[in-house]
Amino acid sequence: MALATLKTQAHQIKKHTLTVFFAARDPRTPVVVRLLAALVAAYALSPIDLIPDFIPVIGYLDDLLLVPLGLALVVRLTPPAVMKSAQLQAERAARQPISYTAAAVFVLIWGFLVWMFASWVFNAVRS
Known part of the structure; x- marks a missing residue:
């Protein structure tokens, strides 16, 4: 896999994480989904991992499996109107320093x- 492809995928995960973060803050999102979204976004944005990256193979497992699965679950459970609004907010935030x-x-x-x-x-x- 090329480095450019990995960078693109990392950027997409960051964008999805920001989208989930903004969806968690929206009052139209159900409470359970808001809690799950806040946990997934906090874990994805935190510099500390559940399994440290220096542990061979399984160190990256949480980044490659847990974060995308959590993001997918939140996206699936969040109302479409909320997701659209959160995506717009995430795009604006991604352009800021x-x-x-x-x-x-x-x-x-x-x-x-x-x-x-x-x-x-x-x-x-x-x-």
Whole structure:
């Protein structure tokens, strides 16, 4: 598979993730679908994976299977009018520059969680 094809597919997944994010924020979307959409979008946009990418083969499994399956499920369960509106919002958002503030918030949250886990492990080992 060519690098250009992979880049195109990655761009499409990003666009679908943004679409699902905007669909989750729409009040016309059923509550259960909104929750599922928020979880899928948060997982897809988070820099931290359920299975770390450095683990051979299965590390990329969540990115290649879980995210697209979650996106497909949300798209299927979301009303068509909501999806159309969300797609338009996603296209507008994709043209805007990257948010470094959002990236900093993610880094701070994950850094805090790592620090808490490390403190817990250190205290458990010391005891």
